[in-house]
Amino acid sequence: MVLQDSRVWIAGLSDEGGASSWLAAVMKELVQPDKEELEKLQQFVDGVLWGGLQSKDGPHPYGVRKSLFYYQPDEMPANYYDSNFDWKSWTSWNKQASEAVDRSYDYPHVAAAYWVLYRLARDRQGLVTNHPWDWYLNHAYETSIAMTSYAKDLAVFGQMEGSIFVEILADLKREGMNTQAEALESKMRERADRWRKEAYPFGSEMPWDSTGQEEVYAWTKYFGYLDKAEVTLDAILGYDPAIPHWGYNGSARRYWDFIFAAKDRRLERQLHHYGSGLNAIPLLAEYREHPEDFHLLRVGYGGTMGGLTDIDQEGFASAAFHGFPDMLKSDPFSGDYGPNFFGHAWNTATYIVNHPEFGWIAFGGNVKRKGKVVAVTPHDSFRARVYIASLGLWLTLDAGKFESIEVNPVTGVVRVGLAGATEATPKGLLRIEQPAKVSGVGSYRPAAPLQSQRGAYVVPLQKETTWLALNAGR
Structure with a gap:
């Protein structure tokens, strides 16, 4: 455990070098939630994040400070700071500098933590209990807005993990929180409109960086600025x-x-x-x-x-x-x-591909032929997303896990096997998307009627594997 470092953010739980441990921990919970681990993370959010790293009130509500640790020897006991470190460089922020909320890159980490807990409070049972689901979603929203208010100079760049803002916006719309959704979309459009005017819109605070491309691609695709999305993608493929x-x-x-x-x-x-x-x-x-x-x-x-x-x-x-x-x-x-x-x-995710040279293969899964049927067992770390390339079909689970996927290339029927119910996950929430328009492939939907919840199909789970057939209509 790092208790001190002259690069104060590492011990200060902020910036990439300090926030990363808790960011990784909370992202793990997204699809592999553990009740005991989530109890600790909820304690962290309520005891360290909210009101500590992030302001509850004052002149900058929802502002995220640069570090909880700082170098201020006149406010600390004698010999508090480790003399083996060089505390004279710019990296040793004093108290005032550490409390600044003008570094945009610190905001997506916090927004992601709230968003994950929102999803778990909303879609699972008994795992996240300290606050209702809308508390977490609203905090994710307010954190996103705060970035554009307090950190304008750096918010003009794409942020690492900036994809989180796109998903927060999507969930605001799904929940009918239209006022917040319109406000967030407006702020993000301002940023994307700036990128639209730039030949190479993926700049950063460091001219050699490669951190902006992820979010720049996401928003330029979202707003239809496809030429800028393409040049951003080309840059990624270059390095x-x-x-x-x-x-x-x-x-x-x-x-x-x-x-x-x-x-x-x-x-x-x-x-x-x-x-x-x-x-x-x-x-x-x-x-x-x-x-x-x-x-x-x-x-x-x-x-x-x-x-x-x-x-x-x-x-x-x-x-x-x-x-x-x-x-x-x-x-x-x-x-x-x-x-x-x-x-x-x-x-x-598990990607299922009928390759012209290699035949049926899976990235993140095992393939087995059953006559005309291609059966795939997902083995990626989450087992919550499957893409079938020949159909352009993207299947994702907000709750539940895939145990098996069966594709009949002749009929086009897809059967998905979902893992049995658990106390926290009595139902699956399946989203069906077709981002690729494949010739001759219709729109997929469940063969049996299912209720819908915020755009996802609700699948009651059995004790054992629950099978669901998906057919392509015309």
Whole structure:
């Protein structure tokens, strides 16, 4: 545990280097929730985040400060600060600097924490109990708005984990919170309109950064600025390689963040730093619209899985792997790993592909032929998302898990097997989307009538596997 560091944000639970441990922890709960772990995270939100890292009131309500730890020796007991650190550089913020709320990059971490707890309070039973679901969604909304109010100078750039704002907006609309939805959409359109005017809209506070592309892609696609989404995607493909090596495939090229968030401060090639997980989000989103582009899947899935290589056998997640030959090991600080796992949690899925050379294959699952039927057992880390490329069909679960997927290429019928009911998950919530328009494929819907809840089909779960057939209409 890091209790002090001259880069005060690391011990101060904010910025990428300090917020990452709790961000990764809360993202894990999104689809693998654990009641005991969630009790601790709720305690963290109520005791540290809300009213601590984030202002409850005062001149900047919902503002997120830069660090809870700071260097102010005249307010601390003698010898409080470790003399082994150099406290004279700009990284050792004093109390006033640490309380500033003008760093936009600190806001998505907090918004993501609230949003995950909203989803669990809304879609599961008995897991999140400290507040009702709308408290968490409203805090996610207010945090998003606060970023555009208090951190305007940096909010003009795309934020790491900025995809969270798109989903918060979607949930506000699903819940009928139209006033908040209109306000948030207006603020985000202002940012996207600025990007629309720029030749290369994915700038950052550092000119060499690769953190802005993820959110810039998301909003330019959302508002229909497709030329800007395309140039952003091309930039990602320029620094995200397809190389048959665990450390380089889908590993966004980065060299500098060990200086700001790692134990070993070095300028070197970082293998599967958070650029991997975040930049994979646009790649796989684009693949789902263009399933004929197998390269997007290869690189995007490599980046999505790359973040898991930073986790050791005891569960510790490293900031990244030191790639220069004199070290070749994971850094012993978690550092800024959190956005990497955000990318994994946001993206992980099973992709089923009928490849022209390899035949039926699955990324994140096992394939077995049953006569004319292609049966796939998902083995990705969440088992809550499945994409069937030949149909352009994207199936996601807000609650529940996929146990099996069966595709009949002749009839087009898809059967999904959902895991049995649990105390927290008595029903599945299935969303059916078709981001790719595949010739000859109609609109999919459940064969049996099901109720709908906020745009998702409600599937009552049995004790054992619950099977559901999906047919394509015309």
